[in-house]
Amino acid sequence: MATNPSTKDEKNLQQVLDKIETMDESVRGIMRRMHEVITAAAPELKPRIWYGMPGYAKSASSPVLVFFRKDELMTLGISEKAPLKPAGDHDGLLMPAAWYFEDLDEATERRVAEIVRSAVS
Structure with a gap:
């Protein structure tokens, strides 16, 4: 049921x-849950x-820090505006900024x- 949002934040939400509701039915529930996990975490x-x-x-006017999308795979990403740090160890100076996923389980939701x-700190 559509509502008539009044503030910019409500309209954006x-x-x-x-947008999530327009996604393929096969991933719509996963993407709803991803939204819930993100908003609960921050x-x-x-x-x-x-x-x-x-x-x-x-x-509403600051840079996006976290995003997700559905292309061939579902993706969680952090933008270059988040505080990125080199991974170190065997990844050296590479900065992890995107993760692919096919579903969400408890361990994935925690991660x-x-x-x-970490993107908002």
Whole structure:
């Protein structure tokens, strides 16, 4: 049921929810859950559409820090505006910034929450 949002944040949230609802039925539930995990991990983030997909920023006018999308695979990513750090060890100076997933389980949800919290710190 569509609502008539009044604030910019509410309008942006509704656009994100609407975008998720247009995704293929086979992944729609997973993407809804991804939205829930992100917003629970960092409730201060504001959802909005970013390059046509759900993104999350500190405000409606600040850069997106976290996003997810569905192409061939589902992707969770952090943007270059998040505090990226080299992975170290065998990855040297590479900075992890994107993860592919096919489904969400408890362990994956915990890791997503960690990634989101690190992107807002």
